[in-house]
Amino acid sequence: MAASAQKQRYANISLGSSLKPSTNSSWLSPSGLYAFGFYELTNGYAVGVFIDGIPEKTVVWTANRDDPVFPRTANLLLTDDGRLILQQEDRDDINIASSDRPVVSASMLDNGNFVLYDSSRSMTWQSFDYPTDTLLPGQRLPAGEDLVSSASKTNPARGIFRLVMQTDGNLVQYPVEISEPSYAYYVSGTWGKGNNVSLNLDNNGHFYLSDGSSIVSNLTPGQYRTRTIYLVRIDVDGIFRLYSRSLDRQGNWTKEWSSTEDKCVPKGVCPVNSFCSMADGDTRCECLPGFSLVIPGNWSLGCERNFSMESCKDKEQNASYRMRSLENTLWEDTNYDIIKDMKTKEDCENACLEDCNCAAALFKDGICRKQKLPLRYGRRLQGDSNVALVKVSTRSSFTQGVPNNSDNEIKKERHLDIFIIGISLVALAALILAISWVYVHRKHVGTYMISNDKNVEMIDDVGLRAFTYAELVQATNEFEEELGRGASGTVYKGILSNYKIIVAVKRLEKELAGMREFQTEMKVIGKTYHRNLVRLLGYCFEGSNWLLVYEYMSNGSLADILFNPESRPCWEERIRISLDIARGILYLHEECETRIIHCDIKPQNILMDERRCAKISDFGLAKLLMLDQTYTDTGIRGTRGYTAPEWHRNLPVTVKADVYSFGVVLLEIICCRRSVDQRLSENEAILEEWVYNCYAAGELNKLVGCEEVDTRTLDRMIKIAIWCIQDEPSMRPSMKNVLLMLDGTLDIPVPPCPYSFQSSI
Template sequence: MLMMMQGIEVGRNLSSRLTETSFTKGRYRLHLGNDGDLRLLTLNPETLLESDIYFAYYASNTKNQNPGIQLVFNESGYMYVLQRNNSRFYLKQDVPVSSKDFYHRAVLHFDGVFVQYYHPKGGDGGWRWAWSQPENICAKGFGTDLAANEVGNLACGSNNICILGDNQRPRCECPERFVLSDPSDSYGDCKPDFEMHSCGAKSNQTDVSLYEFVTLEKTNWPSGDYKKYSNYNEERCKASCLNDCFCAAVVFRTICWKKKFPLSYGHRSPTGGSDTFIKVRKLTAGVPNTGRRGRTRDWLIITCSVLLGTSALVNFILLYMKRNKKRMAKKPNQRRYTGAATAHDLNLRVFTYRELVVATGDFVEELGRGAFGIVYKGVLKVSGDSEVSVAVKKLDRVAQESEKEFKNEVKVIGQIHHKNLVKLIGFCDEEQSRMIVYEFLPNGTLASFLFRRPRPSWEDRRRIAVEVARGILYLHEECSEQIIHCDIKPQNILLDEYNNPRISDFGLAKLLMINQTHTLTNIRGTKGYVATEWFRNSPITSKVDVYSYGVVLLEIVCCKKAVDLEDNVILIDWAYDCFRQRRLKDLIKEDLEALDNMDLVERYVKIAIWCIQEEPGKRPNMRKVTQMLEGVAQVNDPPNPSPYNTFTCAESMSN
């Protein structure tokens, strides 16, 4: 990272980190060469040696007669290459804000994008994007002399698709029927979840009955062609690939290009372009789908039941499970954090109170507060001069159970890993001080994202709605122990640098004192996020989270708070009456993107109303909610969620 008044001398580097969470040196360098040229370089990912450079994907071209002698990041926030004759080559001609009122910093991210950010002095607006280089790291070729226009996307591995996100940062996505080779590395290689076809000794013909195509819209793979046809239509292009055992995929856009595995430089463009058709093994072709959890094991059991008979099958299953258990026990733990004290049984770092005092600067910068306590921003040293930002939550309302009980609860939280849940790094349990340390997410809460003007894009809101539901579903049904969150609301949903939602505070409800369990929100007497069970002394089940999610879904659709005291609006009542009166457009006035997607708006509003039914038995579970959101389950018209309370759409709009 570079701060103002820092720079790079000739022959020196600014290095990226290895991953988003590892501060080991990664594969990208910002390097001012001996020839005076400033370049962004990528190294061989296998060796990461400074001498093993793959290519440059940006160059300032400040060499030859007037070479650069220093990269300068001056006090005004401008960055330039100072040349021998004192002329300046500016990496960006304009900086959006003055350094008088804003701090500036520049970061070479682990994905290879070099970004300058600014932050208001004395403000809490977070770091904002100013400019980045390259402008599109997913694009093929950047025109540098070393890359020879054959760079391709840098951030994603083989068979992986690069998609340009916010702030010109990439994200990677495996195609359908492919899974990550390393599940912890979304930027790595993707492998097929089916048996690859191979060519026989006498023929390159494919058994066409075994294969079909999956379609990747607006996706191109500009490298790896081995044949092309200019006079084919789409069907003839696909048929040619289907009958060719060498062919893994075809890209069609007036011309037919045949590709072999592995596919490289995949790029999806929202503005359109070519479509790719990947040849995959049919799921009904009798071959085990090894990419799906458990399918290989099931296939083995079915096969052995035919070959060995029932009694032999039992012996086979016992032997298989015994060997599998031993193999899992031998796997090394690769996710352990380094530090002074580590709880090996929890796979979490155990912090002393003093360590967290130092990390937070004596708990100065407050990020937020809620039912469980106050959250502070901190910075931890990882190795050498490397640092990582964290969020430290002081649990000031936690029951003082035994140390063993506290650690058992933290252990449950620490074992939960899902892309839509905030990751736990460690904890402190020292006398009366109990704290939990999480990863720090830079884009704040969903509340600050939704309740702003102009509204966030409809596509971002739609994606966030689905991903939040998936995170809750994981807590309810897919982790080792069911977890009821009990406090789902936008303030407890955080956004990472790509605006992907991560649910926080899950599992903490069990740490509250018994007499605190009914005070998870300060909207007790008003309809907010709290299900009616809390006020009826009824059993608390996972349906309380379903209720809260329904409220959040309405907030995502309308970009309006659950309880708006200024406008005298209770969102759930207003939304139902607008739905009942077929006036849903009143919920999204001036939201042009949402107005263009009224079918989806209506679907989401109906799902939300089902979720907020006062009778828990009428609410769907989160699996059903997710299926309805994704369009794979029908959504019927819901009944009045609160029959004894009415609030009309017309009344809400007149206030």
């Protein structure tokens, strides 16, 4: 909490009241024990409820949890129409709380509940109905609701563990986004007790499950103490605990009860390809044998092999490996093959060595279960007979994940082979495309016409408006004003006569648009909605006329403002644009209904609205992933200069391809120049190489010239970009971690030199 903040007790908060981080920062409860308002984070301020009447300001509820950080200039306002909103400069208002009935006042209650009231003083909204990671006395967790741990002790965003009050009466803990019984790591054992069981805590620390009429299960007996407060929280480590604290100033939080005393029990406490063990009462994560941290010193991305695997085409490849044993370890069993009646552990080792797809095997009681990577939820458990057998290289000269010289020579030869094959394939593809182009233009047949019935069947489920071709001809004044051209068509400015709304109409070219591309545009973009994605409003599908209608972006593309000296954004705006783009990509990768690889992230596909908020557009090249897929094999997509190396190496393409493209775009945003500029000297023509050379030489000032920028922020953004453009996809961070690094929540280690740069340095 800011030291200069002024605080007052408010029994009744009237419409029009407001808070700011640096002045009147919070509304106190009548006793002064609880407060609602701004509390300080390492990189800004969050809005929430916290215990203010004790020296350690303990947060118990956070608003807008998925994006909780706000600047010092933010303003929290209870509007005249009864909405609680957060206002920021150059940003849309964020709705913190609202009601379906007219609101006339609000209060911060002495039980820690922040509420909105209507004119009859009836409660219309309360924070108790939307718990984050904590329950307070008098608050209940109803059936179907959950608590989710925080990302870290200093970041209140959603973490990786959750506590679920299931509708079968069972209280269960899972890793986030998994609800299968086999993944549970705490179970109350109260299934079958009805679908109305809730988790409750009273003022005496009595923690129990109730069906509304009787107690189903007592988790703690409770104990009456004067001047004592209680809370239940699912902690960052995945364990939920009951705490008490005396209200005396010299008091401390004391653990009264916990779901387990073994800190290795929560599944995911150690990341992929690592296992958890206890040391001196605390957890210790260790990488598998033959594995190293993806980012040295940072466990967030887990571990990866510190050697290169041979191709399965090499029949003698098993001679390059041996097996290492990890006794007394438990793992998630995601086997692709089970071999029974194995007499010895050595038999299981040999079975894995002889199978080039086998990365590890789990051996127990004569059963051998072959596994692929990653291995998850590993932990030591003394007395368990399960043995993990891990395939490692027979070479011994590996340090910090860097192979020895002989391995480098092998990699160079392999890269040369891949390059020759790639050139041959490109030449063959060009020949096929040329023949196809001639064939299509000679035929002049209506290849792309489909019936209206198919049109309705395809579009029904996305709620988009159907336009006639005549309407869009009129709206665009016969396609008079061209806004731009893309890989899949031309975009025109239009005005909808009925609504006087300016739109962008994208006319798909027959030569480029096929059924699959159109369905991708319609079904996927129609179902996505995020403030950093351009929204699709409607479509036209008449014969060979295929058109899409988007919201209009009045400030053109990022390329228009970034590479134009007259409209170049200031340093603060460039940081904001970077965050906008990262949030949009994160939504595509992790948050929308169908996971999407955009495949063509570049400044031309990032559009700017009237407030210069960046929005990602053009999903015409998107490659979709089903929920159980992690990669796709496809032809090269995207734009030269922004495509990840794996596109050219015939390797599986994952969401990390977009991370690479984002890294290139981030460098362009930092330096306000294109990634390739042949007008510059040989040393500066390729942006990525020039940036790394300047970074390695400690000359970052060259990247921004005479412009005044915050040097610490510049250093942070450069390091993020270099991590994003690593040649090895597993070395690149996820977009979630990119966003955490951009806003300063996650520490950034020193990035290595990308492999492709090493020959030129």
